[in-house]
Structures are given as C-alpha cells and as structure tokens.
Amino acid sequence: EAKHDFFSDTTSGRASSSETASTTPNDGVEDGLRPFLAKAKGHYWYTTTGTKILDACGGAGVACIGHGRKDVMKAVASQMRRYSYTSYAHFRAQPVVELEEFLVESTGGKMQRVYLLCSGSEAVESSLKLAREYFLWVGQPQRVNFIARWESYHGASLGALSVGGHVARRAPFEPLLQQGRFGRISPCNPYRQRLTNPDGTVESDDQFVERKVAELEQEFQRLGPDTVCAVILEPVVGAALGCAPAVPGYLRAAKQVCDRHGALLILDEVMSGMGRTGSLHAWEQEGIVPDLQTIAKGFGGGYQPASALLVGHKIAGTMKKEGKVFTHGHTYQNHPVVAAAALKVQSIIRDDNLLENVRAQGELLGRLLKERIGEHPNVGDIRGRGLFWGIEFVRDKTTKQPFDPTLQIALQVYKTAMQEMRVLVYTGQGCAGNGKGDHIMIMPAYNISGK
Ligand code: PLP
Known part of the structure; x- marks a missing residue:
C-alpha cells in the first residue's frame, strides 16, 4: 500500500466541511486527529481519501466482532x-x-x-x-x-x-x-x-x-x-x-x-x-x-x-x-x-467460539509485545489479559519516572502508529497517579488473527 500522508485526510475532510471547522475550531480536526471516516469493514477503518487503518482498539474497546457485519x-x-x-x-x-x-x-x-x-x-x-x-x-x-x-x-x-x-x-x-x-x-x-x-x-x-x-x-x-x-x-x-x-x-x-x-x-x-x-x-x-x-x-x-x-x-x-x-x-x-x-x-x-480465539490470540499478542518492545528503554510495563493489553511508557525504565504530562507521550505514540503504521490504538494518561503517566491500550476484535 502506497505511503500516504495521513493528515492530508483531515485537511481534505475539513475543506469539504468548512462549517464544522469554523464552528468547532478545537474539535481535534485542527490537530489532525480525527479524519473523516468513509466506512468500516472487518478490522479496518477507511477514511474519505481511502486510507485504510487497522482497528487495534475497537474504537474505545467496543468493536469486538469487527465492523460492517451484515448478519x-x-x-x-x-x-x-x-x-x-x-x-x-x-x-x-x-x-x-x-x-x-x-x-x-x-x-x-x-x-x-x-x-x-x-x-x-x-x-x-x-x-x-x-x-x-x-x-x-x-x-x-x-x-x-x-x-x-x-x-x-x-x-x-x-x-x-x-x-x-x-x-x-x-x-x-x-x-x-x-x-x-x-x-x-x-x-x-x-x-x-x-x-x-x-x-x-x-x-x-x-x-x-x-x-x-x-x-x-x-x-x-x-x-x-x-x-x-x-x-x-x-x-x-x-x-x-x-x-x-x-x-x-x-x-x-x-x-x-x-x-x-x-x-x-x-x-x-x-x-x-x-x-x-x-x-x-x-x-x-x-x-x-x-x-x-x-x-x-x-x-x-x-x-x-x-x-x-x-x-x-x-x-x-x-x-x-x-x-x-x-x-x-x-x-x-x-x-x-x-x-x-x-x-x-x-x-x-x-x-464462532470467539472466546477461545481471544485466549489464544491474546497470549500471542502479549508474548509478541513483550518480545518485540519489552526491552525498549521507554517501555515501563506491558500488562493485560485476553485481548486487552496496555503498554505504559516511562521516561526512565529503572526509576519508573513518568514523562512530563505536557509532552503527551501517549498521544505522540498514537499519532506515530497512525501515520507510520496505519494502526489505531487507544491512548490514556494517569497510570503513574495524580493524572501523570502515559499508556496506550490494544483491544482488537475477538476474531482477529495473528496471521
Ligand atoms: N466503566 C468503565 C470501566 C469504563 O471503561 C467506562 C468507559 O470507558 C465506563 C464505565 C463508562 O461507560 P460509557 O462511556 O459507555 O458511559
């Protein structure tokens, strides 16, 4: 799939809806965070300019059998x-x-x-x-x-x-x-x-x-x-x-x-x-x-x-x-x-016996996350169960010091995942207490496959 500037989606979307842009200037479109959605099918979202994005979080942990099921x-x-x-x-x-x-x-x-x-x-x-x-x-x-x-x-x-x-x-x-x-x-x-x-x-x-x-x-x-x-x-x-x-x-x-x-x-x-x-x-x-x-x-x-x-x-x-x-x-x-x-x-x-798949794919997901990014100096913890995995980011792996909240590290990871990989993850903040600390969550559909 050709590389595509993700944020151009939002620009073209916004241009086609000047009313939205002028009445709600801070709705996230300005920041390139919410492109216009054309359709969703299976494990993918498709924007109006045709970018295909893997749904790795079911939106807010919701889309558990994927999108667009005719049944x-x-x-x-x-x-x-x-x-x-x-x-x-x-x-x-x-x-x-x-x-x-x-x-x-x-x-x-x-x-x-x-x-x-x-x-x-x-x-x-x-x-x-x-x-x-x-x-x-x-x-x-x-x-x-x-x-x-x-x-x-x-x-x-x-x-x-x-x-x-x-x-x-x-x-x-x-x-x-x-x-x-x-x-x-x-x-x-x-x-x-x-x-x-x-x-x-x-x-x-x-x-x-x-x-x-x-x-x-x-x-x-x-x-x-x-x-x-x-x-x-x-x-x-x-x-x-x-x-x-x-x-x-x-x-x-x-x-x-x-x-x-x-x-x-x-x-x-x-x-x-x-x-x-x-x-x-x-x-x-x-x-x-x-x-x-x-x-x-x-x-x-x-x-x-x-x-x-x-x-x-x-x-x-x-x-x-x-x-x-x-x-x-x-x-x-x-x-x-x-x-x-x-x-x-x-x-x-x-x-469809999907709970068995949640257990099997969940184990695989957890193992791969730990193998592939567990040693990263800014990955503090990888935790979860089933198809419900969180990654906590830290400034210092040894002291577990969180990032300065104003840096919005989870959001940076979210943007990078979207821009570079075309993957949607769920961001959160607060795991280090008092509103500090960043994490992302991965919550794919129960019928996802590792293949
Ligand atoms: N309880 C828990 C554990 C949640 O995660 C949420 C939403 O994320 C809620 C309650 C609130 O649900 P809703 O956003 O559907 O009102």
Missing part, C-alpha cells in the same frame, strides 16, 4: 421493521426478554435479573442506586457510602464520575462531584506499588494482596463498616491504568471484606467484560460472583449503544420475595433494537 445489520433491520421503540413501562419486547435470558444463563443463573441500558455510565449509576435502595428494603438506611479505587474509571455522569478515581477526568468537575460519600483506596497495580520487604526480597502476590486488602478494611473502619453500601471495582482496570489485571486473589479477598461487613460488591465490567479478557464475564476467572455487575462495550459490539446492569441473588431474591421495584428508569431502557443487536453480537461470539 447484525439484518437482525437490527428486521427488529426495526417489527417495531423500533417501545416504552419499557408499557410492553414487553421479545428481543429484550431473550437477551435477559441469555445473560442470566451465561452466568449459570448466578446473576438473576437484568436492566438493559444504553451506556456504561448509566449502568454504573444504576448499580449505585440499586445498592442504596436494596439497603432501604432490608432496613439498613444508614448505608450511604461507597468505596472505590483511585485510578479506576466508572463513567462520565456525575454519580459515576464521583465514585470513579480517574484524576484527570474528574479535575474540571471536582466542585460538582459528590463529596464525602465515596471512600477511596489505592489501585492494585503491582508495577508501581509492589514493595520491597525489609529482607530485600520483593513482596509476593500474597503479601501484596494482604496489604491492599488491609487498606480496604481500614477504609471500611474509617467510614463505619455498617455505613458502606458497596465497593466498586474494575476486575481489569481499563482507561485509567491501561489494562491492569487484579493480582491473583485480590478480588476474592476484597469480596470477603465486603461479605464480612454486609456490604455489596459491584464489579464494573464495562470494559473488561463480555469476553474481552478471555471469559464472557471477567469474574469467572476470579472464583467470585459479584452482587452487581455492569457491562457495555463488547456487549453490543458498537452495533447499538448497549449496556446492562446484572443483579445477583441477594438483591434479586429480596426483590422477588418482597415484590420490590427499583425506583429508577431511563426512556431508552430495554430498547428493542439495542436488544436485537446485542443478541446477535452475543450469538456470533458464542457460535
């Missing part, structure tokens, strides 16, 4: 021909019911109830509210607090942003965020936080987990253990840390702390769930079952904006036994077209 389009169109919308309060929609059944079954019945929504943030907001309402139902109204981690992202709306610990994304809105209800603990990121023991040995996984979980226990004690509704955790931290899996045993130990204090565990699997890490639900690899689970991204694969809140036995059982109804709803909840798309995407993942 999904057909399922969506066929649902639209029947009806394209109904208010969930008035009718039951067949694809929604089928999708709920699919999800419950996919957990072996461990999760029992489903709320079908349209974004990860909605699912997280819903999980926080349902946790709170559950404790009203069971006569514990004093439970009003949540515990989350720094350097975890849980969404953009004010509740989700308040509970989240993504410093850079919180910063402009700090005065608007709910203060006081959200206890916070440090991330579980061994690259930056594993300590050296007094005898000079490096902290083992068990010691690391013990120390991290002691911090969680301390936070419960600080807030008052019987005031905590829930702890919310990403099983593999996505945007805020760049694919940092929990150290083995961490999630299980955190669940035990929650259980001991009668609090709920919410697992935010918006990014790490629905197959991304090699099992449909990330918690399957951890030997635990959450009380509440959020999913999105790979759930609908980008064919429709699909997300969901999954509800475990404890809460679903109370709702059933006592006839309780969650005081919550969205206009587009249980959207039939969203359900039709997600159902089809999920049936493709199942029928």
